[in-house]
Amino acid sequence: MLSDHDHRLLKLIQQDCRLTPEELAIQTGLTVENITHKIREWEDQNVIVQYRPLINWERAGHESVSALIDVKVLPQRGYGFDKIARRLQKFPEIKAVYLMSGGYDLSLLIEGRTMQEVALFVAEKLAPLEHIQSTTTHFVLRRYKQDGIELISGDEAPQRLMISP
Amino acid sequence: MKRFLNPTVASLPPSGIRKFFDLVATMKDVISLGVGEPDFITPWTVRESGIFSLEQGQTMYTSNAGILELRQELTRHLALTLGLIYNPESEILVTVGASEAVDLAMRALLAPGDVALVPDPSYVSYAPCAIMTGADVRYVPTRASEQFRLRVEDLAEAYTPEAKLLVLSYPNNPTGAIMTREDLLPIAEFVREHDLLVLSDEIYSDLTYEGSHTAFASLPGMWERTLHLSGFSKSYAMTGWRIGYVGGHPDLIQAMTRIHQYTILCAPITAQVAAIEALRSAETAKQEMVAAYDRRRRLLVHGFREMGLSCFEPLGAFYVFPDITATKLSSEEFAEQLLHEEKVAVVPGTAFGPSGEGHIRCSYAYSTEQLKEALERISRFVWRRL
Numbered sequence: 001m002l003s004d005h006d007h008r009l010l011k012l013i014q015q016d017c018r019l020t021p022e023e024l025a026i027q028t029g030l031t032v033e034n035i036t037h038k039i040r041e042w043e044d045q046n047v048i049v050q051y052r053p054l055i056n057w058e059r060a061g062h063e064s065v066s067a068l069i070d071v072k073v074l075p076q077r078g079y080g081f082d083k084i085a086r087r088l089q090k091f092p093e094i095k096a097v098y099l100m101s102g103g104y105d106l107s108l109l110i111e112g113r114t115m116q117e118v119a120l121f122v123a124e125k126l127a128p129l130e131h132i133q134s135t136t137t138h139f140v141l142r143r144y145k146q147d148g149i150e151l152i153s154g155d156e157a158p159q160r161l162m163i164s165p
Numbered sequence: 166m167k168r169f170l171n172p173t174v175a176s177l178p179p180s181g182i183r184k185f186f187d188l189v190a191t192m193k194d195v196i197s198l199g200v201g202e203p204d205f206i207t208p209w210t211v212r213e214s215g216i217f218s219l220e221q222g223q224t225m226y227t228s229n230a231g232i233l234e235l236r237q238e239l240t241r242h243l244a245l246t247l248g249l250i251y252n253p254e255s256e257i258l259v260t261v262g263a264s265e266a267v268d269l270a271m272r273a274l275l276a277p278g279d280v281a282l283v284p285d286p287s288y289v290s291y292a293p294c295a296i297m298t299g300a301d302v303r304y305v306p307t308r309a310s311e312q313f314r315l316r317v318e319d320l321a322e323a324y325t326p327e328a329k330l331l332v333l334s335y336p337n338n339p340t341g342a343i344m345t346r347e348d349l350l351p352i353a354e355f356v357r358e359h360d361l362l363v364l365s366d367e368i369y370s371d372l373t374y375e376g377s378h379t380a381f382a383s384l385p386g387m388w389e390r391t392l393h394l395s396g397f398s399k400s401y402a403m404t405g406w407r408i409g410y411v412g413g414h415p416d417l418i419q420a421m422t423r424i425h426q427y428t429i430l431c432a433p434i435t436a437q438v439a440a441i442e443a444l445r446s447a448e449t450a451k452q453e454m455v456a457a458y459d460r461r462r463r464l465l466v467h468g469f470r471e472m473g474l475s476c477f478e479p480l481g482a483f484y485v486f487p488d489i490t491a492t493k494l495s496s497e498e499f500a501e502q503l504l505h506e507e508k509v510a511v512v513p514g515t516a517f518g519p520s521g522e523g524h525i526r527c528s529y530a531y532s533t534e535q536l537k538e539a540l541e542r543i544s545r546f547v548w549r550r551l
Binding site: 008011012026027028029158160161162163164165 | 180182185186189190195197199200201202204206288289290338456460461463464467510512516533
């Protein structure tokens with residue numbers, strides 16, 4: 001079980017991984033040594049997998065296309081869905097692979113530069129794979145929120161009074 | 166036209182905050198740590214329920230005491246979190262912010278000749294509301310050396326036989342002080358011995374960073390002697406909704422409701438509906454806000470101590486109250502010069518009563534980036550004077 005302290009520390013790192021152990025120590029009341037040790041442990045255990053920023057590519061002026069693909073798969077004896085999922089996750093074009101409940105089995109997130117590129121990947125690489133029964137492609141038209149962050153807010157931040165009792 | 170004014174109102178001193186407010190309004194690029202409200206926006210689920218109620222056309226008056234469903238939720242909430250038992254039918258009144266409840270309580274209880282005992286420093290409304298009833302106020306000083314807790318010795322010193330009401334306000338604005346159960350027990354004993362009533366404004370109770378909050382009314386024998394005031398402004402970031410409440414003995418609540426029915430009629434229905442949602446489903450959002458305040462609190466206390474100022478560790482609300490006497494400036498001088506030289510707005514401690522001298526109130530209801538920038542500016546200012 002994750003302790004309250006650890007949970008809070010991980011959340012804080014997740015919100016802003018640029019915070020130094022010294023800054024984390026000030027804000028949490030834990031010691032720098034304790035925090036450094038914890039972080040190293042989490043890195044070793046792959047609890048903290050990577051440190052990277054959330055980039056709004058659209059705003060940066062970079063055009064790209066994403067699609068969510070519903071995939072129906074024939075499960076394999078002895079392996080279930082694992083074998084095909086592991087095979088799929090090797091493709092660099094595939095950014096996420098989820099096993100789903102409901103009407104289909106796997107959900108894939110694919111990114112490419114153009115719709116054409118994504119469509120070709122699905123038609124030429126994905127659909128012909130053994131054990132894949134069918135695919136349905138849904139192109140992402142706009143990203144409003146990602147990883148808990150609102151990408152399109154537009155509204156101006158409401159203003160507080162400068163001084164109030 | 167001043168000759169027409171009620172002399173009591175005419176003699177009320179202007180709020181010590183007003184002067185600063187006017188000054189700050191004329192300046193640009195000011196970082197303000199002067200705000201007494203959360204920087205968070207009301208949790209979406211709460212806003213959404215208010216919007217939905219408007220869409221449904223819930224735009225009417227409610228009963229004077231507030232929507233019964235809200236009073237029921239409140240009694241459930243108070244029982245679960247503070248162990249306070251109230252009857253939703255007769256012992257809870259929903260008000261326009263806890264501020265209205267302060268005014269109602271003073272008017273329902275005090276008459277000319279009575280005395281209200283008010284901790285010093287404390288929130289700016291208590292003394293004026295008491296004075297407007299024709300009563301007198303006696304300040305009970307609190308000190309940094311005692312973590313700004315109210316001590317029974319100081320209470321005894323300020324006491325007079327005309328004293329009828331004691332105001333308690335913990336966690337405290339502006340000091341951030343809290344009172345534990347052990348701290349409160351001797352006060353309760355004093356209250357019983359001297360037959361006082363207590364107005365306990367516990368609006369910051371959810372913002373307690375160590376241990377758990379003890380409601381004064383939960384102490385032995387204190388339920389019937391206490392008006393428990395609170396509201397949604399601080400815990401749920403709902404200042405602009407203006408929604409608060411008071412729980413207490415039915416005789417007192419009935420008297421307060423009578424004034425409320427003639428002056429306010431009822432709290433706004435949209436805010437009442439949103440408050441129900443806040444109690445039902447904003448607990449997680451609240452906990453996240455509290456965790457953020459706690460981190461900022463540590464950041465600010467650390468920052469002031471690094472500057473060489475003594476700063477007692479506040480364990481509640483969202484203010485730090487550092488001691489600035491090392492700069493040889495008065496609270497007002499400090500705040501004014503800091504504003505002019507470094508464009509940081511803080512509130513002089515004296516705005517909250519004479520015992521606030523030598524301190525400034527800094528709110529940490531700001532993002533850590535803003536707090537870091539403010540600390541940098543303040544430390545430049547302080548170093549020039551040490």
